[in-house]
Amino acid sequence: MVTLTINGQEHELDVPDQMPLLWAIRDVVQLTGTKFGCGMSLCGACTVHLDGEAIRSCVTPVSQAEGKSVTTIEAMSDDEVGRRVQQAWLDLGVAQCGYCQGGQIMSATALLKEHETPDDEQIMDAMGGNLCRCGTYNRIRQAIHRAAEQGEDQA
Amino acid sequence: MNRLRDDLMLANVSRRHVLKGLAASGALVIAARWDWALADEEAAYGAEAMPHGWVDDPNVFIRIDEDGTVTVTNHRAEMGQGIRTSLVMVAADELGADWDRVRVDQAPGDEEKYGNQNTDGSRSMRHWFDPMRRAAAAARTMLEQAAAEQWEVPVSECRAGVHVVVHEPSGRESGFGELAAAASQRAVPERDSLSLKPREEWRYIGQETGPSQHAEGDEVERPLAIDGEDIVTGTAVYGADVHFDDMLYAVVARPPVYGATVASVDDSEAMGVPGVVRVVQIEGTGQPAAFEPLGGVAVVAENTWAAIQGRDALSIEWDNEPAGDNAAYDSESYREALEAAAESAGKVIRDEGDIETALADAETNLTATYYMPHMAQAPMEPPVAIVRLVDGKAEVWAPVQNPQATREGVAERLGLDFADVTVNVTLLGGGFGRKSKPDFVLEAASLTGEFDGRPVRVQWTREDDLHHAYFHAVSVDRLEAALDSEGRAQGWRHRTLSPSIGSLFAPDPEHKGDFELGMGFNTMPFDIPAIRLENPEASAHVRIGWFRSVYNLPHAYAIQSFAAEMAAQAGRDHRDYLLELLGPARRIDPREIDERWNYGENPERYPIDIGRMRAVIEKATEEAGWGRELPEGRGLGLAFHHSFASYTAVVLDVEVEDDGNLIVHNADMAFDCGPQVNPERIRAQLEGSCVMGIGIALHSEITASEGKIEQNNFHQFEIPRMPHAPRAMRVHLINDDPDVAMGGVGEPGLPPVAPALCNAVYAATGKRIRRLPIADQLAS
Ligand code: FES
Ligand code: FES
Numbered sequence: 001m002v003t004l005t006i007n008g009q010e011h012e013l014d015v016p017d018q019m020p021l022l023w024a025i026r027d028v029v030q031l032t033g034t035k036f037g038c039g040m041s042l043c044g045a046c047t048v049h050l051d052g053e054a055i056r057s058c059v060t061p062v063s064q065a066e067g068k069s070v071t072t073i074e075a076m077s078d079d080e081v082g083r084r085v086q087q088a089w090l091d092l093g094v095a096q097c098g099y100c101q102g103g104q105i106m107s108a109t110a111l112l113k114e115h116e117t118p119d120d121e122q123i124m125d126a127m128g129g130n131l132c133r134c135g136t137y138n139r140i141r142q143a144i145h146r147a148a149e150q151g152e153d154q155a
Numbered sequence: 156m157n158r159l160r161d162d163l164m165l166a167n168v169s170r171r172h173v174l175k176g177l178a179a180s181g182a183l184v185i186a187a188r189w190d191w192a193l194a195d196e197e198a199a200y201g202a203e204a205m206p207h208g209w210v211d212d213p214n215v216f217i218r219i220d221e222d223g224t225v226t227v228t229n230h231r232a233e234m235g236q237g238i239r240t241s242l243v244m245v246a247a248d249e250l251g252a253d254w255d256r257v258r259v260d261q262a263p264g265d266e267e268k269y270g271n272q273n274t275d276g277s278r279s280m281r282h283w284f285d286p287m288r289r290a291a292a293a294a295r296t297m298l299e300q301a302a303a304e305q306w307e308v309p310v311s312e313c314r315a316g317v318h319v320v321v322h323e324p325s326g327r328e329s330g331f332g333e334l335a336a337a338a339s340q341r342a343v344p345e346r347d348s349l350s351l352k353p354r355e356e357w358r359y360i361g362q363e364t365g366p367s368q369h370a371e372g373d374e375v376e377r378p379l380a381i382d383g384e385d386i387v388t389g390t391a392v393y394g395a396d397v398h399f400d401d402m403l404y405a406v407v408a409r410p411p412v413y414g415a416t417v418a419s420v421d422d423s424e425a426m427g428v429p430g431v432v433r434v435v436q437i438e439g440t441g442q443p444a445a446f447e448p449l450g451g452v453a454v455v456a457e458n459t460w461a462a463i464q465g466r467d468a469l470s471i472e473w474d475n476e477p478a479g480d481n482a483a484y485d486s487e488s489y490r491e492a493l494e495a496a497a498e499s500a501g502k503v504i505r506d507e508g509d510i511e512t513a514l515a516d517a518e519t520n521l522t523a524t525y526y527m528p529h530m531a532q533a534p535m536e537p538p539v540a541i542v543r544l545v546d547g548k549a550e551v552w553a554p555v556q557n558p559q560a561t562r563e564g565v566a567e568r569l570g571l572d573f574a575d576v577t578v579n580v581t582l583l584g585g586g587f588g589r590k591s592k593p594d595f596v597l598e599a600a601s602l603t604g605e606f607d608g609r610p611v612r613v614q615w616t617r618e619d620d621l622h623h624a625y626f627h628a629v630s631v632d633r634l635e636a637a638l639d640s641e642g643r644a645q646g647w648r649h650r651t652l653s654p655s656i657g658s659l660f661a662p663d664p665e666h667k668g669d670f671e672l673g674m675g676f677n678t679m680p681f682d683i684p685a686i687r688l689e690n691p692e693a694s695a696h697v698r699i700g701w702f703r704s705v706y707n708l709p710h711a712y713a714i715q716s717f718a719a720e721m722a723a724q725a726g727r728d729h730r731d732y733l734l735e736l737l738g739p740a741r742r743i744d745p746r747e748i749d750e751r752w753n754y755g756e757n758p759e760r761y762p763i764d765i766g767r768m769r770a771v772i773e774k775a776t777e778e779a780g781w782g783r784e785l786p787e788g789r790g791l792g793l794a795f796h797h798s799f800a801s802y803t804a805v806v807l808d809v810e811v812e813d814d815g816n817l818i819v820h821n822a823d824m825a826f827d828c829g830p831q832v833n834p835e836r837i838r839a840q841l842e843g844s845c846v847m848g849i850g851i852a853l854h855s856e857i858t859a860s861e862g863k864i865e866q867n868n869f870h871q872f873e874i875p876r877m878p879h880a881p882r883a884m885r886v887h888l889i890n891d892d893p894d895v896a897m898g899g900v901g902e903p904g905l906p907p908v909a910p911a912l913c914n915a916v917y918a919a920t921g922k923r924i925r926r927l928p929i930a931d932q933l934a935s
Binding site for chain 2: 015016019020023026027028030031032033034035036037038039040042043045072073074076077086089090093095096097098099100101102105120123124127128129130131132133134135136137138139140141
């Protein structure tokens with residue numbers, strides 16, 4: 001038995017300790033916004049927040065998440081920064097197929113929590129692990145700037 | 156012209172048309188297009204020529220509820236191109252619907268009802284703009300007629316406004332919802348009686364979408380991407396997101412060599428993995444594989460992780476005997492063999508003037524051989540499918556580009572009537588041609604049969620996706636030019652060698668078919684006195700399939716690189732030289748140059764338009780500041796290409812650092828697809844094409860050794876990351892002319908990107924790279 005707190009809710013899961021968090025979230029808890037893209041920490045589609053930090057759930061055993069707070073894309077609308085990022089994504093029409101975008105938004109939100117107004121280099125550093133086969137990178141970069149600016153406006 | 160074509164053409168032919176003796180695998184058949192032997196006056200083009208053609212019945216596509224909600228059924232697969240938004244924009248506009256009260260339904264696979272649904276070939280809008288407008292115009296007319304009858308006034312006095320019908324003399328109004336029931340009882344008006352809205356009345360078509368364009372006090376109401384909110388909140392449903400409580404999860408170990416089979420399997424350890432339920436063999440169909448599974452061993456479990464663990468624990472002996480020489484396939488020696496074969500003549504595809512004399516008389520002869528490797532489509536969502544049986548009927552949920560072929564394949568595999576199979580199409584997390592082949596769905600169908608119809612999800616891992624893609628054909632292209640003393644081209648000889656997609660469906664033809672040659676090879680547009688195009692043999696050793704823009708990729712790469720080499724040899728500016736090679740604006744009838752495919756479009760409506768090529772080149776170079784001074788180590792590269800009835804030119808501004816790191820500072824793409832329905836999504840497709848094309852040039856390569864694919868995951872098959880994308884990207888859309896025949900959007904942006912990048916590297920460094928990918932060849 002593993003106890004996980006996902007989006008503020010506790011789940012008792014009967015899964016092996018070594019099961020990657022990704023599959024526990026998707027197959028067992030049935031939150032499907034977190035995506036499988038590579039299983040090797042190479043694409044970022046599975047990005048979630050573990051105590052606020054962006055991590056790759058495909059290589060994180062559930063045992064490592066015990067006692068910590070897991071946040072997925074489904075909870076981003078309840079997060080002030082997350083909501084701003086989502087809105088910027090919509091404003092700029094970032095998504096094409098959309099499959100990678102949950103992971104992109106999780107990485108971008110973590111970035112903006114660390115740097116309120118990141119520059120291009122910081123964005124490329126933070127987002128370099130998130131692949132998008134549709135090639136939406138330019139809009140992602142612009143959307144992060146936009147979300148940052150709107151955060152400043154509110155401040 | 157009344158001849159039988161010798162080439163093979165892919166056709167999705169309904170069962171009654173299956174010719175005995177042709178390889179019929181599933182429902183997709185490669186067939187000699189016997190219908191093309193008919194006289195030209197009977198030839199069908201465009202949507203007309205597609206299996207099940209088009210449908211414009213409003214009752215099929217548009218429903219209006221009494222509360223006024225308008226539901227438009229989208230029957231094409233959504234894979235990021237935005238068709239669920241764009242096609243609905245067309246219907247909503249023609250109907251007069253208020254965007255906020257429009258929703259979209261996704262059609263299951265049913266071509267008898269909806270017309271052709273095979274979402275590839277950059278055809279969705281090109282083939283469906285007109286039928287969808289007619290369907291909506293018919294629905295609007297029915298609403299107007301219903302209002303006229305209710306008010307007892309002439310229908311000519313009733314006009315649909317925004318979500319209402321207005322009686323113009325009295326100003327009386329009735330909402331669409333109030334009229335819906337009565338309108339639905341009316342006969343569908345005759346097609347010829349419909350009047351389509353003039354362009355000035357369009358509110359959505361051709362408008363920019365997204366609130367970013369709402370800015371600056373612009374009051375025009377503009378539609379938003381239909382799935383946008385679901386995507387950013389993680390609630391959009393892709394192939395793996397459908398859940399059933401009693402669902403089983405499977406991963407499959409497939410033969411590493413194309414055509415191999417299972418000799419023996421020891422599953423004792425796999426069965427010991429907690430959560431593994433059973434290990435099952437899946438029958439493959441051997442070669443040619445068509446869309447059928449490759450066969451192998453499935454591990455079926457209670458969750459995906461257990462299935463993956465179980466598969467790792469399998470020990471399998473493969474029998475390579477049935478694979479023949481595929482087991483010896485080595486992509487490096489294959490490249491060398493093709494390069495050697497390119498030295499000799501091949502099947503003649505086009506022959507104008509006297510090439511031998513031109514080459515012999517030339518002041519300078521220029522020769523170059525280009526190589527493009529295999530690649531995998533690698534959509535971010537790997538193949539995945541769920542199938543279950545309920546009361547003997549199959550239900551499928553899968554991200555498929557071709558739901559009809561999927562349905563036919565599942566019916567055949569499970570021995571069911573076609574009517575007893577439902578294919579629900581989820582969102583596709585990218586397609587790029589991979590998901591037009593439903594092999595992964597047929598695996599799930601086989602497995603559900605083994606478990607009394609319990610829902611089974613087959614999940615492909617990234618390793619599976621890369622090992623068992625339908626690979627983009629490797630290609631060797633050898634070009635020779637004869638230049639006169641002024642550097643002008645007097646002769647052009649091009650030999651192209653690639654395995655054919657035909658090998659997937661029939662005994663290997665070893666030559667490219669019409670539809671492969673027609674992708675930028677025999678449509679080479681330059682105005683040169685002597686032209687000779689040849690296609691020597693090349694055989695296939697892996698599954699070869701469509702990859703976004705297909706054979707346009709190697710053809711454009713070779714031709715556009717070589718034109719730049721010719722310009723350099725002649726000491727001329729590349730742009731000026733290209734325009735000179737093209738000659739004056741004119742339209743070429745494809746039949747004149749023996750081009751028989753023309754993307755399935757009518758050669759009269761879709762000529763090869765040199766003027767449009769010139770215009771995109773001029774636009775892209777002008778916007779990019781062609782000719783401007785750049786610092787050391789930096790250069791501009793240009794390329795253009797015509798494909799899928801559209802025209803693209805690209806200028807990339809590239810810096811190569813000493814360590815070989817490459818930065819694309821600016822990208823300017825000029826694009827002409829004729830009328831633009833959703834310009835914002837068109838730009839998005841071009842931006843995506845630019846990034847993908849940079850990846851093709853820089854690092855994307857699949858290699859094989861002893862018949863096995865050597866790349867396992869994204870650390871070995873690299874695709875672009877954010878730092879590879881241009882620092883600034885500008886897409887310039889031109890020629891939004893309603894009288895021009897509409898072109899495709901999803902694919903035509905891609906082919907010129909890789910050659911533009913290589914040309915820019917040459918401009919920056921003087922280094923000419925002729926073998927893709929180039930990233931490891933850049934360090935000085
Ligand atoms: S699935 Fe976790 S990084 Fe790709
Ligand atoms: S939007 Fe398709 S993979 Fe990123």
